[in-house]
Amino acid sequence: MARMNMIEAIRSAMDVKMSQDPDVLVFGEDVGFFGGVFRCTAGLQETHGLHRCFDTPISEGGIMGIAIGMAAAGLRPIAEIQFADYIYPGYDQIASEAARLRYRSNGEFTAPLTIRTPVGGGIYGGQTHSQSPEALFTHISGLKTIIPSNPYDAKGLLITAIEDNDPVLFLEPKRLYNGPFYGDPHAPAVNWSGHDLGEVPEGHYRVEFEKARKIADGDDLTILTYGTMVWVAQAAVNDLEVSADILDLRSLLPLDLESIAESVKKTGRCVILHEATKTSGFGAELMAQVQEHCFYSLEAPIERVTGWDTPYPHAQEWAYFPGPIRVKTAIRKVLEG
């Protein structure tokens, strides 16, 4: 066991897999000698060699393209996209190719690759360093979409992603890299060293997909969330002293519908939180599934708390971010509803 922040945990996952499996390699913009703009790959080139962790041209489409070709040829590439906001030039390769190669060839060719990319706001990154595009990927059959909220899960889920025989999009909430974030930008920063989930085994372990993690247990309502908002949810629940099930979904596709339905059937009330833009966000799908499977248990309308339907504005970052006040309002509303 060791103390790791999320950056170190992610790095450790890659390090473990690179040590175990010569077919695993890592590439992306600035990931080589420099070790990535968030340092997630720092040291991997030195440890594993120039050809196993290297820089690429600034070409997200090209990065995805070579990853697919390498994966089809039997390797297990891990491709870093520097910010999720820059994944769109690679969108065609991901949605039309990586996600469909298996289907198109009826299993003859596959693309067992992992795409790692930082998501979310909270670092004054403005419109193009803050996006949460998960819903644009959960609509794509053939892809899996994963998002951890802490170091322990990050490492275990990333190892599972690398070992998966299908393409996995692995989203890293950048605001959580160094510590949990409870939604108040003015509060002193907390880091992972003081948190249980910063306790991470040094070797190999897996955290399986399609399993939500319950981080609080309660009877009054269910909160469905993931990524940075997991911690904001916890802060709000603590603040309000309500009794809530908080599910950190972790795996958006495939989704742990069983745990979701079980919880909502118990509480009868549900709040859904995410940082992404509201319309057609992943919250819509969650809401749809809850209403499909728990309709007769619902005692109040499900509430969504999300980013607004605007780009992420730089100076208004904290007005955009769905912070604890909005979360608390929603909780009160479903409890009253």
Add this chain to the structure above:
Amino acid sequence: MARMNMIEAIRSAMDVKMSQDPDVLVFGEDVGFFGGVFRCTAGLQETHGLHRCFDTPISEGGIMGIAIGMAAAGLRPIAEIQFADYIYPGYDQIASEAARLRYRSNGEFTAPLTIRTPVGGGIYGGQTHSQSPEALFTHISGLKTIIPSNPYDAKGLLITAIEDNDPVLFLEPKRLYNGPFYGDPHAPAVNWSGHDLGEVPEGHYRVEFEKARKIADGDDLTILTYGTMVWVAQAAVNDLEVSADILDLRSLLPLDLESIAESVKKTGRCVILHEATKTSGFGAELMAQVQEHCFYSLEAPIERVTGWDTPYPHAQEWAYFPGPIRVKTAIRKVLEG
């Protein structure tokens, strides 16, 4: 007034606007001399000149890029993407650029462009000529997403799109180009000449966005749908002889929430239909909004009937297509629920 099929209606909209406004021009793959693989631009080059309707390189990203540049410079480009399945190489230019130029520059630069592209299955097009990617665009703030279901609406909505000062994605259900399609591929083809909505004014008229069209009026349930599925819905309702409100949404973003809520509050039951893949499809957003605004009126779980969460398989096209049988099952279910 004239009899037009949907291809002719779309062509007429462009023709009218090109005649009225020298800033309107049309380009895309094969749209020039040839007039487009679906013939929507046939004759426009001859009428309006080589420089106003012309072929482009096979580069959807490039097409979107020049459209944005031209629009920012004061023109009103209409860009055709040959099949919506091929829009992804242009996704970055649409989502990161066209949709955000106004916001990024706080209104200094804008992108009043129209993207036309055929969507949907039913023509044995297989995985890459059948997709319905609307939900990947309704998540993008700054963009409008429109989808007509008949010639009259197609022309009026397209004119409104061209005149709009924001970027509009205009989706054309290709299975409806020649006639309404009631979901049975073995039934004899019907064409628009025998249908009221094939009656189209020759000149200028607008159909406004954010207004659904009610195509059937009833009390037992509400059906929310758009594109090809409008006709499948009608066939199912006729078949079952149920009393249903059928809303042809036409404008997905912005959405006519008022009409939706009014109808569901009246009927208390709702079925949502679309051809696209289920998970994170636009149906999820519709379901979310209905449950947010009509929760206390709902008497049964809302049902979604959609394409399966697989790519659109070629030989299994009609097993994939959410045809009348599945629609009827869903209607029965909400009526019983």
Add this chain to the structure above:
Amino acid sequence: MSKKSNQSRLYVPEPPFRPGDKPDYSHIKVPAEMTPPRPDPMCDAHETAAHALGLIRVLRLTGEKEGPWDPNINADTLRAGLRFMMINRAMDERMFNMQRQGKLSFYMKSTGEEAISVAMAMALNDNDMIFPTYRQVGILIARGCPMQDMMCQLLSNKGDALQGKSLPILFSFKDYGFFSVSGNLGTQLIQGVGWGMACAYKGTDDIASVITGEGATAEGDFHYALNFASTYRAPCIINVVNNQWAISSFQGIAAGEGETFAARGTGYGLATLRVDGNDFLAVYAAMQWAAERARRGGGATVIEHFTYRKEGHSTSDDPTKYRPKNDGEVWPFGDPIERLKAHLVKIKEWDDERDEALQKEIADYIRSSYKAAEKLGSMATESGIAPETMFEQVYETIPSHLEAQRAEFMIENARKVGEE
């Protein structure tokens, strides 16, 4: 060449001839000399810059072979090449007709371009992965893929290894080094470069050969392919089949008025060759050269295969709408099959008798293969593929949400069968 637009100062390229015009390709010179020279395959890329503007040829239109690029292959190999090309053409004829009869939904011919796919497959090793487009069925033929297997894919029947998931002609035959063809143009180019990088990473001698039409070079993926191939010196060959047309758009729309397509590679520091794509020997020689360069660590070569799409784009296309009818007939570089045949006759390795025998053998092969294939189903009959297979191979194992959908489908399908 192009008519200048008088209506605007925005320049829009136009092809030299439209329907009704009499096509005249006298401006496209068939070079008299068998230039350019053949440099060492490990030469500096700059030494091939001129090759991007010239045209590598070996076979004269009259059948003689000549010049530094003669690959010196024996008559048996030449006859094999001829046979594969003839099979290709016969198959195209047959399947086009069957599409017209409603047996398959769609087909695409490679008429006039057979030398490119066949010579490529023959010049490469069987372990080299080819990333083809929809117009290179010749690769499969040359690599020994059974005709019936291909036809079953075209008919989307229960003999189709893809279980009808893909459009006809979008083959996938891993055993024959034929990568799954995407319906999305261009995407495979950079994937092929990645495959080549994987070969280098693993230290094998294999290479990748990727193919695009001239029209699809305008996609970003083409740029990615050239750029990444240059950065990592990937062992691969990037082939541009310039058949002058991209559906209805002539090659000038893909920016072919400004420069040749081979020349695109020069600016990336890649070796570049431009070859008469209707000359079996020239294509073979160019592929051999580029493969040697790639295998020896010299990196990628961009090869433009200069040819002509003699027929429509696909069964959905009517080329007389946008170009003169007899365009393909007056193409100055002749027909690849006729040219190789003329050569074999000239060197006395072929004659009418053998030709007739081969024609007959091929006709039998096509006929019997088609018969056997059609027995397994077609568009006009039952495909014989269980529809619920559509839920398979989305993922390695079916996840629970998809399993639920499959279950729903099974119930609905039973109901449907009931209603019918």
Add this chain to the structure above:
Amino acid sequence: MSKKSNQSRLYVPEPPFRPGDKPDYSHIKVPAEMTPPRPDPMCDAHETAAHALGLIRVLRLTGEKEGPWDPNINADTLRAGLRFMMINRAMDERMFNMQRQGKLSFYMKSTGEEAISVAMAMALNDNDMIFPTYRQVGILIARGCPMQDMMCQLLSNKGDALQGKSLPILFSFKDYGFFSVSGNLGTQLIQGVGWGMACAYKGTDDIASVITGEGATAEGDFHYALNFASTYRAPCIINVVNNQWAISSFQGIAAGEGETFAARGTGYGLATLRVDGNDFLAVYAAMQWAAERARRGGGATVIEHFTYRKEGHSTSDDPTKYRPKNDGEVWPFGDPIERLKAHLVKIKEWDDERDEALQKEIADYIRSSYKAAEKLGSMATESGIAPETMFEQVYETIPSHLEAQRAEFMIENARKVGEE
């Protein structure tokens, strides 16, 4: 140059020097002759192929000017250029420091590259739209944009015309022909080509000048730009600022080992120039040549500006992590400001006295502008921008769903202010 990897046969380029190495650029030759020649701006593009591999220079490091590319501009114009470059550098210093003091969230310097933006702006007409990156604030300075307006954008305060919507340095100043800078690299290149096409369509004489770093040339948009510019002969200039680095990646990663960036244009049939980017006169001359070519209907020119990024990528970057500390100092092409100054001194149009006076004037200008700007708010204080403005300019008019969200926000915000 690059160390060969011994660990694998997969080739991965590496820069010549890393932290701890002693940088030595003796392999990059400063050409002794003032070649290449200056062809007529309407020449055939092929005539400029050699220019893509050479380097256009006018100013010797010792201050003399020489050769066919001398733009012959008068001393007043030269002094204006010097002044703009010095303002640029002083502004960079100031804003970098203010970022360190927490007054703004982010900043990016253009140190060492000032000649490119300033000479570009001065050589073009004011109506020509420039599509810049984040490293060309010199354009705004040269075109007369008030310093305070720029600083307000940097401070995201209520003087910011963008109302804080965009990251500092992602300016938009339509009045100064400065297109809204995207945070997404490369995207604007093809938009600029579209703008140029619109100019041609409307029949105006305006052109577009688009800029990318050498790193971002790897994006598909660069290819689109070259390709569409070639097809439609768009009146535009495509500038590649090769400052050797893309954050931590040296230019070899962007495939600069294989060929120059200017040479990319050759394969598309575009005119190509490669210019010493630290030579104000050379940049000016190249821009003038390309602008004339574009305006006269000759189409696009690709210009590589060969320079060096002397400082870190941005305020978030620490370049000593990946390259030697004094790298920029030993760059063989000197500093653009010092070089223009040396020239003016040599021709007796500049002296220490004037220099001191200008330094002082600029310091005052920067200081007073900053003071005035900061009064309107900063990161450290209130921005003064009403947060609900974030709902504006998503669309021309606020649609109902966004109106509802704004209303919700107003209530929540009141609650928040209450809680605080």
